[in-house]
Amino acid sequence: MKIPIAKPFLNEAEAQLAYDTILTNWVTQGPQVAAFEEEFAAYTGAKYAIAVSNCTTALHLSLVVAGVGPGDEVIVPSMSYIATANCVIHAGATPVFAEVCRESYNIDPADVRRKITSKTKAVIGVHQIGLPFKINEVRAICDEHQLVLIEDAACAAGSSYNNRKIGSHSDYVCFSFHPRKVITTGDGGMITTQNEKIAQRLKLLRQHGMSVNDRVRHLSQTVIMEEHVEVGYNYRLTDIQAAVGREQLKKLDWIIEERTKIANQYLQSFKDIDCIELPHVPEHVMTNWQSFSIYIKGNSPISRNDLMQRLLDVGIATRRGVMTSHREHAFTSLGYNNSLPISEDACDQSIILPLFVPMSQEEIGYVISHFKSLLRH
Numbered sequence: 346m347k348i349p350i351a352k353p354f355l356n357e358a359e360a361q362l363a364y365d366t367i368l369t370n371w372v373t374q375g376p377q378v379a380a381f382e383e384e385f386a387a388y389t390g391a392k393y394a395i396a397v398s399n400c401t402t403a404l405h406l407s408l409v410v411a412g413v414g415p416g417d418e419v420i421v422p423s424m425s426y427i428a429t430a431n432c433v434i435h436a437g438a439t440p441v442f443a444e445v446c447r448e449s450y451n452i453d454p455a456d457v458r459r460k461i462t463s464k465t466k467a468v469i470g471v472h473q474i475g476l477p478f479k480i481n482e483v484r485a486i487c488d489e490h491q492l493v494l495i496e497d498a499a500c501a502a503g504s505s506y507n508n509r510k511i512g513s514h515s516d517y518v519c520f521s522f523h524p525r526k527v528i529t530t531g532d533g534g535m536i537t538t539q540n541e542k543i544a545q546r547l548k549l550l551r552q553h554g555m556s557v558n559d560r561v562r563h564l565s566q567t568v569i570m571e572e573h574v575e576v577g578y579n580y581r582l583t584d585i586q587a588a589v590g591r592e593q594l595k596k597l598d599w600i601i602e603e604r605t606k607i608a609n610q611y612l613q614s615f616k617d618i619d620c621i622e623l624p625h626v627p628e629h630v631m632t633n634w635q636s637f638s639i640y641i642k643g644n645s646p647i648s649r650n651d652l653m654q655r656l657l658d659v660g661i662a663t664r665r666g667v668m669t670s671h672r673e674h675a676f677t678s679l680g681y682n683n684s685l686p687i688s689e690d691a692c693d694q695s696i697i698l699p700l701f702v703p704m705s706q707e708e709i710g711y712v713i714s715h716f717k718s719l720l721r722h
């Protein structure tokens with residue numbers, strides 16, 4: 346058997362919609378993008394949704410609109426996909442790496458507080474592998490110090506915090522539709538916000554700073570002369586991608602239900618293994634189980650790396666735990682030499698198991714039995 350780490354859930358419906366969109370001749374940021382934005386805002390409970398080319402551009406654009414630039418510091422967890430920190434560099438600012446909490450591997454509010462300086466302008470919290478971070482605690486610190494809070498929700502479409510979907514809590518919430526996330530448009534991104542002015546500025550800057558969008562100009566009965574009011578970017582999502590995204594969004598709740606069943610099966614099957622720590626989901630949050638990460642303790646009969654190799658030998662793909670950005674050459678070469686023991690340990694000792702929809706009972710059972718036997722259970 347060969348079991349991949351992840352697989353997007355795409356089928357004939359998405360293919361047909363991409364095909365249909367191509368034949369309309371409107372292939373970028375047009376009616377499909379507008380509809381996708383409206384539906385995504387309605388789904389998350391956000392006031393506005395702005396589609397962009399991916400989550401990295403979503404984060405960059407958010408920093409720009411938040412006024413972050415050269416001389417500013419932005420606090421981010423090192424333990425995240427490196428794009429979280431990279432986008433701060435793209436904005437000309439300096440990422441400052443914070444530690445994560447031991448029980449959630451999400452940003453530690455106490456360390457955010459310790460890392461604040463007179464230069465701090467914003468904090469990017471990450472809902473790592475779909476599990477929401479402590480939004481209220483981090484927001485309270487941001488409010489106290491007049492910092493902008495940006496949520497990196499790349500992995501968190503459909504997750505919720507305090508009974509409200511991620512996307513509805515802040516003025517900058519950035520999503521990814523890369524195939525490794527729970528729904529995909531190939532590549533793609535979305536920013537949700539509750540603030541009309543921010544929404545307008547995000548829309549302006551994603552399309553070259555152009556005063557009128559193509560759709561408005563196209564539908565107008567009178568001639569419109571567009572202007573370019575500031576230096577913008579091309580961060581558009583295509584209509585082909587948006588058509589796929591609309592179909593994926595319809596399936597999102599079902600996909601999460603299926604992912605939750607598989608996650609529960611893993612939790613149940615592994616609960617008696619004493620050399621591992623299983624993921625912990627706090628009371629007030631709901632995770633979409635974008636990934637299933639297990640911490641391998643020091644008393645394990647097999648090292649994390651050997652475990653990954655032995656699983657690969659029998660056809661089961663796994664991944665190391667979420668990376669630490671501060672130890673990558675991209676940042677050590679800039680002079681970063683932080684010590685973040687919880688993040689480093691979690692990255693080095695955790696393993697991510699396959700989890701995708703649909704995953705057959707045979708595949709789930711195969712992963713469970715090999716994982717258990719390698720840990721001598």
Ligand SMILES: *Cc1c(COP(=O)(O)O)cnc(C)c1O
Binds near residue numbers: 500
């Ligand atoms: C995937 C991911 C990103 C980057 O998303 P793209 O759409 O590939 O740009 C950013 N942050 C986190 C936490 C991610 O997991």
